[in-house]
Every structure is written in structure tokens, then in C-alpha cells.
Ligand SMILES: Cc1cc2nc3c(=O)[nH]c(=O)nc-3n(C[C@H](O)[C@H](O)[C@H](O)COP(=O)(O)OP(=O)(O)OC[C@H]3O[C@@H](n4cnc5c(N)ncnc54)[C@H](O)[C@@H]3O)c2cc1C
């Protein structure tokens with residue numbers, strides 16, 4: 164059974180930069196990009212990998228959608244080079260400052276505009292703001308089922324079986340399509356490196372940009388005015404560092420000193 | 432009277448620690464705003480939990496029993512929580528930031544047209560305005576954000592282990608409301624076929640007083656066998672960084688950090704873990720962090736109280752011996 168899969172991709176400033184290089188703009192309360200690169204948010208790459216593997220097995224089509232600035236086209240190009248068939252950018256100043264509920268609403272509208280879909284995949288958490296809420300908001304908007312923290316998906320005859328990672332193991336969940344799943348990483352969905360020829364081919368593809376007007380959005384539901392919760396401050400936590408280094412010339416001495424220190428502190 | 436509603440989850444015929452943590456949040460809101468705390472409890476055969484919920488601070492208990500609530504299922508829980516909210520009309524709904532709350536929370540917020548605050552670590556009233564103000568981590572633990580509702584209701588999830596369970600007040604009572612659940616199997620778009628529970632030898636990671644964790648530096652599943660031995664000797668649980676779980680060395684449920692578990696042990700031993708903020712986000716509640724790393728510049732030393740610079744395996748192996756000697760185990 165061929166599957167039409169939508170994958171939601173968010174472009175973020177590299178989330179793995181060290182804390183010491185992280186800065187917040189005091190005016191906008193957003194992260195300063197500086198010389199850091201823009202990347203596809205970590206788990207969105209896993210979502211894309213799951214989608215591409217499913218397509219390779221079952222046939223079908225993978226469409227990547229991103230709501231973001233013009234720069235997000237680069238993220239979509241990488242999605243195409245990994246194996247997505249089409250990519251759509253939604254970029255409009257009217258929606259730029261939306262909160263997660265607004266973004267999910269826009270993503271749902273864009274998904275509906277794409278047309279028929281069997282699966283919607285997202286990352287389980289975004290690398291910057293990290294609400295893990297967009298997927299569930301989006302499923303509600305679309306009126307479809309929602310399974311979060313999914314590491315693996317198998318499809319057969321209009322049904323999918325999803326492996327949902329929970330605190331003490333995992334659940335196998337059966338769902339009728341269409342269904343939305345937020346993807347968590349495991350050893351089966353490590354994102355592939357695109358081949359040079361695929362990068363070249365992706366470079367030649369055009370990425371349509373949709374505007375608010377193309378999606379017939381309710382203006383009251385997007386933009387900063389629509390947010391029901393205001394972000395009034397973003398600041399860096401104060402971290403004091405006074406690490407006591409354990410001495411010793413050999414691992415044996417170090418271990419003995421550490422054990423003694425832990426004993427002294429009544430920790431073991 | 433509108434107040435706070437918390438979702439109290441159960442496991443093995445008891446309330447979860449996560450449920451007690453959100454009840455603590457509810458009690459704190461009551462102290463700040465003077466509003467009552469309702470607890471919603473969903474499942475089957477729940478009567479025994481009701482007095483316990485009162486004892487832990489609930490003023491009302493909404494007891495929703497139905498065949499289809501026997502175990503967690505997103506559509507069922509979202510729908511029944513929505514039904515309870517329509518009746519209770521809460522200003523605030525608090526859920527634990529676990530695999531249930533993180534799914535039900537935003538779904539419920541959408542249905543209630545409510546604001547949503549994810550994973551708060553604390554809240555208070557802003558002195559000047561008297562307005563409620565939540566604090567949460569963001570940017571993978573690199574920053575803190577302050578979030579203030581512009582309107583109510585608001586649905587919020589609490590970061591696990593950010594709040595201590597409340598003390599139990601024996602004999603405290605309240606009002607029990609039995610909810611008339613409207614739920615049909617046909618409403619459920621997804622169905623749990625099977626739950627595969629991982630075997631835990633010893634203590635559960637999220638409850639452990641001692642956690643022995645390994646990262647990419649441990650280099651493979653064999654390394655984790657050594658860490659398991661150490662954990663056994665010092666009665667701890669084993670955790671891992673995302674690098675180790677992504678590589679398949681240990682199951683995803685062992686992951687500690689932003690995406691994985693929040694732990695708050697007295698002692699957290701990090702072997703071969705660099706200390707990325709997303710990892711550290713899961714150990715902010717740890718009282719003592721010990722870093723063992725070959726790189727003296729690794730960021731983990733910035734958050735650790737004790738540090739050893741050296742090869743993880745040599746140190747861990749010798750530590751097993753030293754601990755055996757000291758503890759007599
Ligand atoms: C959205 C998002 C969410 C994330 N969530 C999480 C999460 O929940 N949990 C998590 O852990 N990560 C998470 N990460 C990933 C995180 O950013 C780091 O990539 C990850 O924590 C790195 O794991 P590590 O420290 O094991 O590996 P590395 O960063 O590669 O560090 C390995 C360390 O081992 C040391 N080492 C090497 N050899 C030895 C030796 N022989 N002896 C001793 N030390 C040695 C090295 O010096 C190095 O410091 C997330 C990332 C993103 C973007």
C-alpha cells in the first residue's frame with residue numbers, strides 16, 4: 164500500500180553548540196544566531212528517515228513542510244536530498260511570530276492543502292523552543308489520531324502499527340490512517356547522509372512558497388497577538404562551577420580516592 | 432468555584448509519584464490564589480484512591496471509570512479530561528510532563544481553546560501585577576523562559592522531579608464526584624495492541640538515589656555491563672546519554688535528559704558523557720554529580736561537584752573494587 168507522508172521540518176540554530184556560545188538578544192528575547200549554522204531540528208531528521216524508509220518499502224510520496232523564514236528553504240533542500248519527493252515552505256510575516264498553537268494551525272492548513280495524506284510525521288520535540296506540543300495541537304486541528312514518541316512504524320492494509328516509547332518500555336499501537344506520529348530517535352531511524360548526486364538533484368528542484376492567503380487562514384489565530392500565553396523574559400541560568408578534582412596517579416588511586424570521598428559524603 | 436484541576440495517574444493499583452507532584456503544584460496554586468484543587472482520576476476500580484487524593488490535598492475528586500480507560504489511550508483520556516473540564520470549569524489544568532501528560536496536555540488545551548505552558552519548573556505571582564508567572568527551561572536547557580498567561584483557562588505540564596510530593600494529611604476529606612463517562616470504542620482512533628515492559632533489575636531509574644550513567648565515551652554495549660556491575664554494588668540504577676541510546680547500546684527508556692528522563696538522585700555518576708545541555712536538563716535535580724571523562728575541558732565538569740580525569744573503564748573497574756571494600760558488599 165503506497166503511503167502519502169507529510170513530514171514537518173523546523174529549521175533551528177544548531178542546538179548542539181556549547182552553552183558558553185549561546186546568546187539571547189535582550190530586545191527580541193530570541194537566540195542570536197551569530198556564526199552558528201542553521202540545521203533541521205534533530206528529531207525532524209529522524210521523522211524524515213522513518214518516512215523515507217516507509218516509502219522505500221511501501222511506495223508512495225514524502226512531502227516535507229516547514230513554516231519559517233526564507234532560510235528554511237535550505238532545510239527543505241536537505242530534506243529533498245535525503246529522499247523527500249516534494250517540499251513546501253510556508254513563509255509569511257503575518258504568521259512569523261505565531262506561538263506553537265498558531266504554527267500547528269498553519270501546518271494543519273498546509274497539510275490539508277497538500278491533499279490526501281496517510282501519515283503526518285513530526286519530531287517529538289523541537290531543538291530550540293522545545294514544547295513537544297505542535298504534534299498534538301496539529302492532530303487536533305486535523306481531527307486525526309495522535310501517537311507521540313514513536314520510534315518505529317510498520318504499515319499494512321490501511322493500518323499502521325507504531326512503537327511508542329514510554330517510561331518503562333514501549334507500546335505497540337494500531338492506528339487507522341490518517342494518523343499523526345511524533346518521532347523519537349532509536350538505532351533504526353538514524354538519519355542517512357545524502358549522496359552527492361541527490362544533493363545536486365535536490366538543488367535543481369523548486370520549493371513553492373505558500374503565503375497566509377494561499378491557506379485561507381483565520382487572522383485571529385496567527386501572529387503574536389493570537390498567543391494566549393506571553394513570553395515575558397528569556398534569560399541564561401546562573402551556573403556556578405566549583406568542581407573538586409579527585410587526585411591520583413593511577414586509575415586505581417583515583418577510584419580509591421573517589422570512593423573514599425563518596426563515603427565521606429555519605430553517598431555510598 | 433473554578434480552580435485547578437490536576438490529572439492523577441495510577442500504576443500498579445497506586446497513585447504515581449508524578450500524580451503526587453502535580454498535586455503539590457495544585458496545592459501551591461491554592462496557597463497563592465485561594466482556589467480549590469480538583470483531581471481527575473481515570474481508569475477502573477478507583478474507589479480506593481479517592482481518600483488518598485484527599486489526603487494529598489485534593490478538595491474534589493472527579494472519578495471517571497470506564498472499560499476503555501483501563502489503560503492509557505490518548506483519544507480516551509483527552510476526551511474524558513475534556514468532559515471533566517466542561518463540568519469543573521477549571522482556570523488551570525496541571526498534568527505531569529510524562530508520556531501521558533505531554534500528549535493529553537496540548538490536545539486538551541486545543542479543545543478548551545486554552546493557553547499551554549510546557550514543562551514548567553516553577554511558578555509564582557509577579558509582585559507588581561499579581562499575575563501568575565511560570566518559569567521553564569528552553570533551548571535545550573540553555574535558557575530559562577518566563578511565561579505569563581494572558582487569559583484563562585491554561586493547561587500546563589510540570590517538569591518531572593521539579594516538585595516534591597506533598598505530605599499526606601491523614602483523615603482529610605473532600606467532595607467526590609462520579610463522572611458519567613461518555614465514551615464509545617468507535618471514537619478511539621488508535622488502539623494499544625500490546626505493552627512491552629522492560630525488566631528492571633534493582634531500582635527504577637527515575638526513583639533511584641544513585642544513578643550510574645554512560646555516554647558515547649563508553650563505546651558500546653559491553654561497557655554498559657561494567658556500569659551495571661557498579662550500579663549493583665552501590666545499589667543504583669543505570670542511565671545513558673542520547674548518544675548511547677541512539678546507537679542501540681541500551682534501550683531508549685534509559686535515556687536521561689531533555690527527551691529522556693528527569694532524575695533527581697543524591698548521586699549521579701557520568702561516565703564518558705560530555706555534558707551537553709540537553710543531557711544536563713535531565714539531571715538538574717541531582718544533588719551530587721560526578722564526572723569521569725578523558726577530556727578535562729568537557730562541559731560536564733561545569734555542572735559536576737566531583738571530577739575525575741581519566742579513562743571511564745579503568746576508573747569504573749577500580750571503583751567497583753573500592754566500593755566493594757568500603758561497603759562490604
Ligand atoms: C532536541 C534535542 C534533544 C536532546 N535530548 C537529549 C537527551 O534527552 N539526553 C541526552 O543525553 N542528549 C540529548 N540530546 C543530545 C545532546 O545534545 C548530545 O548530543 C548528547 O548528550 C551527547 O552524548 P554524549 O555526551 O554521550 O556524547 P559526546 O558528546 O560525544 O561525549 C562523549 C564524551 O566521552 C568522553 N570520552 C571519550 N572516550 C572516553 C573514555 N575512554 N573515558 C572517559 N571519557 C571518554 C569524551 O571526552 C566526550 O566528552 C539532545 C539533542 C537535541 C538537539
Ligand SMILES: Nc1ncnc2c1ncn2[C@@H]1O[C@H](COP(=O)(O)O)[C@@H](O)[C@H]1O
Nearest residue numbers: 171172230285286288289294295296297
Ligand atoms: N515551524 C515549524 N515548521 C515545521 N514543523 C514544525 C515547526 N515547529 C514545530 N514543528 C514540528 O513539531 C515538532 C515539535 O515541536 P515543538 O512542539 O516545538 O517541540 C518539531 O520537531 C517539528 O516536527
